[in-house]
Amino acid sequence: MQTIHRLLLASSTLLAGGCAALSDVTPTGPDSYMATAHSNDVNARVDEQKAKVMQSATEFCHRGDASVQIIRLDASAPPPGRPPSAQLDFRCKVM
Numbered sequence: 001m002q003t004i005h006r007l008l009l010a011s012s013t014l015l016a017g018g019c020a021a022l023s024d025v026t027p028t029g030p031d032s033y034m035a036t037a038h039s040n041d042v043n044a045r046v047d048e049q050k051a052k053v054m055q056s057a058t059e060f061c062h063r064g065d066a067s068v069q070i071i072r073l074d075a076s077a078p079p080p081g082r083p084p085s086a087q088l089d090f091r092c093k094v095m
Helices: 002-017 046-062
Strands: 022-029 032-038 066-074 085-094
Touching: 022 046, 032 046, 046 066, 046 085
Parallel strands: none
Antiparallel strands: 022 032, 032 085, 066 085
16 A cells, blocks of 8 residues: 555656756856756746746856856747747856
8 A cells, every 4th residue: 555655646746747847957068058948838938938047047157156148048939839948058157
């Protein structure tokens, strides 16, 4: 019975996370990075994805006492029926 409860808890956690947006920061070259956010929800807003990449970049840069210097931000509205996403290319500028 304990095993069933654990499986139910684990699966409900995964299902709840299925609606969440994925966000990541990846190095793209010397001193440059890319943050991405992809929603799984077609009803999500592009502005939410833009805010998520900005938040990810800000948190990443603040770890090194730096601020975000935007290189390029791509957060355009997707075609109908497709979930929104955003991509931010940035550098961390020492304050």
